[in-house]
Amino acid sequence: xxxxxxxxxxxxxxxxxxxxxxxxxxxxxxxxxxxxxxxxxxxxxxxxxxxxxxxxxxxxxxxxxxxxxxxxxxxxxxxxxxxxxxxxxxxxxxxxxxxxxxxxxxxxxxxxxxxxxxxxxxxxxxxxxxxxxxxxxxxxxxxxxxxxxxxxxxxxxxxxxxxxxxxxxxxxxxxxxxxxxxxxxxxxxxxxxxxxxxxxxxxxxxxxxxxxxxxxxxxxxxxxxxxxxxxxxxxxxxxxxxxxxxxxxxxxxxxxxxxxxxxxxxxxxxxxxxxxxxxxxxxxxxxxxxxxxxxxxxxxxxxxxxxxxxxxxxxxxxxxxxxxxxxxxxxxxxxxxxx
Ligand SMILES: NC(=O)c1ccc[n+]([C@@H]2O[C@H](COP(=O)([O-])OP(=O)(O)OC[C@H]3O[C@@H](n4cnc5c(N)ncnc54)[C@H](O)[C@@H]3O)[C@@H](O)[C@H]2O)c1
Ligand SMILES: [Zn+2]
Numbered sequence: 001x002x003x004x005x006x007x008x009x010x011x012x013x014x015x016x017x018x019x020x021x022x023x024x025x026x027x028x029x030x031x032x033x034x035x036x037x038x039x040x041x042x043x044x045x046x047x048x049x050x051x052x053x054x055x056x057x058x059x060x061x062x063x064x065x066x067x068x069x070x071x072x073x074x075x076x077x078x079x080x081x082x083x084x085x086x087x088x089x090x091x092x093x094x095x096x097x098x099x100x101x102x103x104x105x106x107x108x109x110x111x112x113x114x115x116x117x118x119x120x121x122x123x124x125x126x127x128x129x130x131x132x133x134x135x136x137x138x139x140x141x142x143x144x145x146x147x148x149x150x151x152x153x154x155x156x157x158x159x160x161x162x163x164x165x166x167x168x169x170x171x172x173x174x175x176x177x178x179x180x181x182x183x184x185x186x187x188x189x190x191x192x193x194x195x196x197x198x199x200x201x202x203x204x205x206x207x208x209x210x211x212x213x214x215x216x217x218x219x220x221x222x223x224x225x226x227x228x229x230x231x232x233x234x235x236x237x238x239x240x241x242x243x244x245x246x247x248x249x250x251x252x253x254x255x256x257x258x259x260x261x262x263x264x265x266x267x268x269x270x271x272x273x274x275x276x277x278x279x280x281x282x283x284x285x286x287x288x289x290x291x292x293x294x295x296x297x298x299x300x301x302x303x304x305x306x307x308x309x310x311x312x313x314x315x316x317x318x319x320x321x322x323x324x325x326x327x328x329x330x331x332x333x334x335x336x337x338x339x
Contacts, residue, residue: 021164041100042069102128110141114156129179133212181252190215261296
């Protein structure tokens with residue numbers, strides 16, 4: 001078992017433990033004394049784990065709300081549907097929600113928990129690799145609206161996060177890739193020891209998840225509301241976002257290629273150590289993610305055209321070497337010189 005305490009305005013603990021899914025009461029009893037619990041999950045995770053979770057919550061009266069799996073459930077329609085179902089089940093103020101699922105369920109449940117009755121406590125039980133090693137820290141909640149991702153949301157920290165690495169055994173390969181891209185990113189920007197470990201393709205276990213979460217913890221604790229340091233987590237994302245839809249990639253796969261592109265960019269500028277490229281590529285290959293990255297020059301202009309960047313600078317995150325990220329703002333007018 002590994003434990004991490006996240007020190008924010010509302011601090012909380014994360015426990016990473018094989019089979020914790022089967023005895024959630026053990027931890028939940030320390031933060032919640034009422035009788036009723038409402039689990040929000042998706043239809044895939046429901047079939048695999050809902051019964052096990054319920055049987056580990058014997059001392060509670062447990063209700064569940066199930067939404068279809070996938071990003072489409074982070075919608076205003078699903079948000080209102082979940083709230084209606086909770087109200088129909090007579091949820092009261094101060095009763096506990098559990099988010100059982102991947103990042104979609106975490107973001108949706110967190111948003112429900114932050115708005116219903118002006119705020120309810122919630123516990124995260126992340127089940128995808130991405131949600132276990134990334135989105136369970138930081139308290140970003142939200143839904144998509146008007147074709148914009150995460151456009152409605154707020155910061156709300158869970159009371160507790162309980163991670164069972166064993167549930168990853170049922171995760172499909174593309175969902176693994178999705179998490180691995182971000183896990184490798186954490187190693188590259190903030191944990192040289194983890195980066196070394198990944199070179200021998202270790203099994204993703206309690207310790208690897210712990211190491212990855214520690215990187216995000218250190219960054220988020222310095223910048224809870226995402227105004228500066230937290231943007232370091234965007235390493236690989238500027239190019240990643242540009243290629244994700246175009247090449248039909250999962251987000252984490254696009255981030256993996258985006259990291260290779262931005263490292264090549266940094267090397268060409270004389271700001272990144274050359275060895276980073278070779279080492280990162282080997283790890284990405286080892287975990288069977290896409291590794292043939294497009295030429296970054298083909299995407300620089302497109303990035304400048306992106307609505308988000310029009311107002312001023314493009315805020316790139318570069319690496320000088322592993323574990324040494326830094327911000328590299330580029331004025332739009334200088335972009336052409338870089339191509
Ligand atoms: N809040 C944050 O800080 C943060 C950070 C990163 C990403 N996100 C959000 O997270 C979402 C992506 O998360 P995700 O990749 O977990 O997607 P997801 O929640 O859609 O899960 C991916 C798929 O895997 C299935 N699944 C989950 N656990 C499983 C298991 N143990 N076995 C078998 N199948 C399982 C789900 O049913 C789903 O079909 C995006 O909406 C993104 O915006 C949020
Ligand atoms: Zn990402």
